[in-house]
Amino acid sequence: QQQVKQSPQSLIVQKGGISIINCAYENTAFDYFPWYQQFPGKGPALLIAIRPDVSEKKEGRFTISFNKSAKQFSLHIMDSQPGDSATYFCAASPDSNYQLIWGAGTKLIIKP
Amino acid sequence: GAVVSQHPSRVICKSGTSVKIECRSLDFQATTMFWYRQFPKQSLMLMATSNEGSKATYEQGVEKDKFLINHASLTLSTLTVTSAHPEDSSFYICSARSVDDEGTSSGNTIYFGEGSWLTVV
Numbered sequence: 001q002q003q004v005k006q007s008p009q010s011l012i013v014q015k016g017g018i019s020i021i022n023c024a025y026e027n028t029a030f031d032y033f034p035w036y037q038q039f040p041g042k043g044p045a046l047l048i049a050i051r052p053d054v055s056e057k058k059e060g061r062f063t064i065s066f067n068k069s070a071k072q073f074s075l076h077i078m079d080s081q082p083g084d085s086a087t088y089f090c091a092a093s094p095d096s097n098y099q100l101i102w103g104a105g106t107k108l109i110i111k112p
Numbered sequence: 113g114a115v116v117s118q119h120p121s122r123v124i125c126k127s128g129t130s131v132k133i134e135c136r137s138l139d140f141q142a143t144t145m146f147w148y149r150q151f152p153k154q155s156l157m158l159m160a161t162s163n164e165g166s167k168a169t170y171e172q173g174v175e176k177d178k179f180l181i182n183h184a185s186l187t188l189s190t191l192t193v194t195s196a197h198p199e200d201s202s203f204y205i206c207s208a209r210s211v212d213d214e215g216t217s218s219g220n221t222i223y224f225g226e227g228s229w230l231t232v233v
Contacts, residue, residue: 034222043118043205043227044156089155093222099146100207100222102155 004092006103014111019077021106023090026071030092034100035064035075038087047088048075080110115139116208118225125232130194133228135206141186142208146222147179150203162189196232204228 005024013019023033031052036044050057050064050073057064063076077084090103115138125131135145143164148156160170160181168181178200180192189208193200205227 036224041203041227041229043116043207043224046221046223049221099158099161105155107153 004090004101004103006090006106008106009104010107010109012109012111013080015080015082017080017110019080019084019108019110020074021088021090021108022072022074023092023103024070024072025092025101027092027094027101028071029094030101032093033064033066033073034091034093035062036089036091038089038105040087044089077108080108082110082112084108085110116142116206116223116225118206118228120228121226122229123231125196125230127197127232128195130192131196131230133191133193133204133206133230135189135191135208135225137187137208137210137223140208140210140223142189142210143186144209145183145189146207146209147181147189147191148205148207150205150227152203156205159191193230196230198232201230201232204230 007022034049035047037047038044048059048062048064050066052068055066061078066073088106091100093100117136117138119134123131145162147159149159150156158171159174160168162168162181162183164183164186170176178194183189207222207224209222
């Protein structure tokens with residue numbers, strides 16, 4: 001029940017295309033869903049986050065879509081650029097302890 | 113956004129020695145800090161949760177006597193790897209939760225440090 005399942009494991013997208021990464025969770029106590037971007041040899045950086053009271057949040061080219069009934073959330077990267085090539089992690093956290101439960105990560109490669 | 117600083121970014125130590133990694137929140141106070149270990153091409157593995165002024169809570173399988181965590185102030189937590197061995201070589205990352213965001217919709221915002229590469233030779 002604590003797991004967060006992330007897919008795909010790796011993704012190759014052409015420059016200018018839309019990158020979509022999906023995550024699913026079981027624990028209904030989760031109420032905070034962030035996405036992190038990690039470049040090789042660096043710590044994760046918070047990209048965008050959403051709470052269950054909204055179904056979508058957009059920041060620039062990055063959008064989170066959230067489906068509470070399906071217990072799924074996804075990251076969409078519009079107009080994907082080579083500089084977006086990184087590993088992306090979804091996570092979930094209950095309000096009670098702020099401990100992040102991590103997805104396995106998706107290695108995204110944007111081809112020029 | 114908030115900044116979390118880790119030091120050193122890279123360290124090489126001899127087997128049997130101890131090494132300390134610092135995690136500082138630079139522009140906010142953090143009652144809770146988290147320490148992670150990450151192996152190549154894998155997700156982050158939570159080692160322990162550090163609360164200011166109290167003992168750290170370790171995850172199952174993490175040796176508390178080997179990985180000493182101290183959270184002496186609202187802006188500093190340290191991880192000391194004692195009697196390091198080559199198998200302790202890894203990427204260690206800390207994160208911090210901003211107290212300033214308490215009670216707001218962003219109260220769960222967690223900020224990460226840049227990570228520290230430890231190589232034990």
